[in-house]
Amino acid sequence: MAFLIVFASIITIVSLSVLLYKKRHQRYYDLLKQFPSPPTYPIVGNLKPSHLVIDDFMKTVKEVTMHHDRVIYWIGPKPILLLKKFDDISVSTDIFLFFHSFSQWFFARYSQIVLNQNAERHLSKLTQHWFGTAILNNTFAEWKKSRKLIIPAFSSEMLEKYCEVLNRKSSALVDKLKLFADSGEEVDVRKYLLNNNIEGLLENITGVSIQTKEKEIEEFGDAIEEFILGVGNRALSPWLYPDAINSMYMKLTGKIKLVKKLHRLPTQIVRENLKDVNEKYHSEKDDSSKRLIDLMRKARIQDSTFTETRLKDELLQLTTAACDASSMNTSFTLLMLALHQDAQQKVYEEITQLVSEHEVFTSDHLCNHLKYLEQCIRETLRMYDPAALSIRKSQKEHVLKDNTIIPSDMIIVIMFHLANQDTALYKNPHKWNPENFSEQATASRPKGSHLSFSMGPRSCPGYKYAILLNKSQIAQIIRCYHVKTSIKELNPDDLKMEVAIKSKIGYPIRFTPRKKTGT
Numbered sequence: 001m002a003f004l005i006v007f008a009s010i011i012t013i014v015s016l017s018v019l020l021y022k023k024r025h026q027r028y029y030d031l032l033k034q035f036p037s038p039p040t041y042p043i044v045g046n047l048k049p050s051h052l053v054i055d056d057f058m059k060t061v062k063e064v065t066m067h068h069d070r071v072i073y074w075i076g077p078k079p080i081l082l083l084k085k086f087d088d089i090s091v092s093t094d095i096f097l098f099f100h101s102f103s104q105w106f107f108a109r110y111s112q113i114v115l116n117q118n119a120e121r122h123l124s125k126l127t128q129h130w131f132g133t134a135i136l137n138n139t140f141a142e143w144k145k146s147r148k149l150i151i152p153a154f155s156s157e158m159l160e161k162y163c164e165v166l167n168r169k170s171s172a173l174v175d176k177l178k179l180f181a182d183s184g185e186e187v188d189v190r191k192y193l194l195n196n197n198i199e200g201l202l203e204n205i206t207g208v209s210i211q212t213k214e215k216e217i218e219e220f221g222d223a224i225e226e227f228i229l230g231v232g233n234r235a236l237s238p239w240l241y242p243d244a245i246n247s248m249y250m251k252l253t254g255k256i257k258l259v260k261k262l263h264r265l266p267t268q269i270v271r272e273n274l275k276d277v278n279e280k281y282h283s284e285k286d287d288s289s290k291r292l293i294d295l296m297r298k299a300r301i302q303d304s305t306f307t308e309t310r311l312k313d314e315l316l317q318l319t320t321a322a323c324d325a326s327s328m329n330t331s332f333t334l335l336m337l338a339l340h341q342d343a344q345q346k347v348y349e350e351i352t353q354l355v356s357e358h359e360v361f362t363s364d365h366l367c368n369h370l371k372y373l374e375q376c377i378r379e380t381l382r383m384y385d386p387a388a389l390s391i392r393k394s395q396k397e398h399v400l401k402d403n404t405i406i407p408s409d410m411i412i413v414i415m416f417h418l419a420n421q422d423t424a425l426y427k428n429p430h431k432w433n434p435e436n437f438s439e440q441a442t443a444s445r446p447k448g449s450h451l452s453f454s455m456g457p458r459s460c461p462g463y464k465y466a467i468l469l470n471k472s473q474i475a476q477i478i479r480c481y482h483v484k485t486s487i488k489e490l491n492p493d494d495l496k497m498e499v500a501i502k503s504k505i506g507y508p509i510r511f512t513p514r515k516k517t518g519t
C-alpha cells in the first residue's frame with residue numbers, strides 16, 4: 001500500500017512537472033510566432049557558413065533584417081530576436097511615450113521599452129576569460145556597484161577639470177603628426193589616436209602623467225585591438241563557448257599571451273596607486289575627490305568586494321570601452337572632413353572665429369562652443385557607430401507599442417547601427433550630412449532617438465567625455481592642418497561590423513600645414 005502511494009505520488013509529480021514545463025514553453029513558442037523569420041532548415045536553423053565570417057557579419061545582419069523591423073533568427077534550436085526600430089528599443093523622454101509606457105506598466109506590469117528594462121548583457125561570460133569581471137560583464141548586482149563607483153568620476157564638474165589634460169594631449173598629437181605633414185606621407189591615424197586616448201584617460205583617472213610608460217601604452221593599445229577582434233570571433237564560434245575548449249584554443253594559438261599584455265598596464269597602475277591604501281587615503285584627508293583613483297581607494301576600504309583584482313578589471317574595462325570607441329569616432333570624423341572639404345572649411349572657420357592662432361583651448365571652448373564640429377562628430381557617430389549593437393536577455397515579458405509581446409528569457413540583439421539609419425528619422429540616412437544634427441533637425445526627432453551611446457540604465461557613462469575628447473583632438477588638428485585623403489568615397493562594401501563599424505580600407509589621411517595652403 002505504502003509502495004503504491006509513493007509510486008502514485010512520483011507519477012503525479014513527474015506528470016505535473018512535464019505539464020508545467022510544456023505550459024511555460026508553450027507560451028514562449030506561441031509568442032515567437034508573432035515575429036517573422038527567414039526560412040529555417042533542420043539542425044542549423046537560419047545559420048549559413050557565410051554568416052560565421054566576421055568580415056561579412058554586417059551583410060548577414062542587413063540581409064536578415066532587410067524586410068522586417070523585428071526578426072527571429074534561429075541559431076540551430078536557439079531563437080534570437082533582432083530589433084532595429086527606435087520605437088521598440090529606446091527610452092523616449094517624449095511626454096506621450098512616457099504616459100504610454102507608464103500606463104502599460106501600471107495596467108499590465110509590462111514595459112515596451114527594451115533598453116529601459118534589460119540591464120543584463122547576454123554572452124557576458126564569454127569575455128570574462130580574457131577581460132576579468134567588472135562593469136561590462138558582471139552580474140546585475142555587482143554591475144550596479146561598478147556603475148555607482150564610476151559615474152561620479154564623469155560628472156560635469158570633473159569633465160571641466162579633465163579638459164586641460166585633453167587639450168595638452170591633443171596638442172602633443174598635433175606635434176606627432178608633424179612628421180607625416182613634413183614628409184607629405186598619407187598616414188592611418190587610428191593607432192596614434194588610440195594610444196593618445198589611453199594616455200589622456202589614465203592621466204585624468206589617476207591625476208598623474210603616464211607619459212614615461214610609452215612602451216606599455218603601445219602594448220596595451222595593440223592588446224585592446226586584438227582582444228576586440230578575438231571576442232567577436234568567439235561570439236560567432238559557438239564551439240568555443242565552453243571555457244575549457246576556449247582555454248585550450250588560446251594556449252594552442254598563442255592568444256594566451258594577449259591576456260597578459262591586456263592586464264599588464266592596468267595592474268601596474270592599480271598597484272602603484274592602491275598599495276598602502278589605508279595610509280595613503282587617510283594621509284591625504286581628501287575624501288571629496290571624485291577622481292576615479294580616489295573613488296577606487298575609498299571603495300577598496302569600504303567594500304571588501306572591491307579587491308585589487310576587481311579594481312584592476314574595472315580600470316581595464318573602462319579604458320577599453322572608452323579609448324577604442326573614441327579613436328574610431330575621431331578617425332572616421334577626420335576621414336569625413338577630408339572627403340567633405342566644405343564641411344572642413346566650416347569647421348576651420350568656426351575654430352578661427354573662436355580662438356586666435358596660438359591661443360590655448362579652454363574647457364569653455366570645448367564644453368560650450370564648436371557647435372558645428374559637434375554636429376560633424378554626432379553625424380559620424382550615427383553613420384559609423386563605434387558600438388553597433390548590444391545583446392540582452394529579457395528578464396520578463398515585454399509588450400511593444402503595437403501589443404506584440406517579447407517572451408521572457410529571450411535573447412535580444414539591439415541594432416543601434418540600424419536604428420540610426422532609420423528613414424523615418426533621417427531623410428537620407430546613408431549620406432553624411434552634419435545638418436542632421438542642427439538644433440532644428442534634432443528638435444524635430446523624438447528625444448533619445450540617436451542611439452550611438454545607447455539609452456537607459458546601461459547607457460554610456462562616458463558620452464560627454466567622449467564628445468569633449470573628440471572635439472579637442474579634431475579642433476587642434478584642423479586648426480593646424482588641412483586634411484585630405486586618397487579615398488574617393490566610403491562605400492558600404494568598404495565597411496565591416498565587429499562590435500564597432502570599421503573601415504576595411506583604413507583611415508588614410510594626408511596632413512598639410514595650414515600656413516602652406518593659406519587656408
Ligand code: HEM
Pocket residue numbers: 121135136147317318321322323325326329381385386387389390391416451452453454455457458459460461462463465466
Ligand atoms: C565615441 C565614443 C563612445 C561610444 C560611441 C560609446 C558607446 C557606448 C554604448 C553604446 C554603450 C552601451 C552598450 C549597451 O547598451 O549595452 C557604452 C557603454 C559603456 N561605455 Fe561608452 N562609448 C564611448 C566612449 C566612452 C568613454 C569615453 C567612456 C569612459 C570614459 C565609456 C565608458 C563606457 C562604459 C564603462 C560602458 C558600460 C556601461 C554599463 O555597462 O553600465 N565609453 N558605450
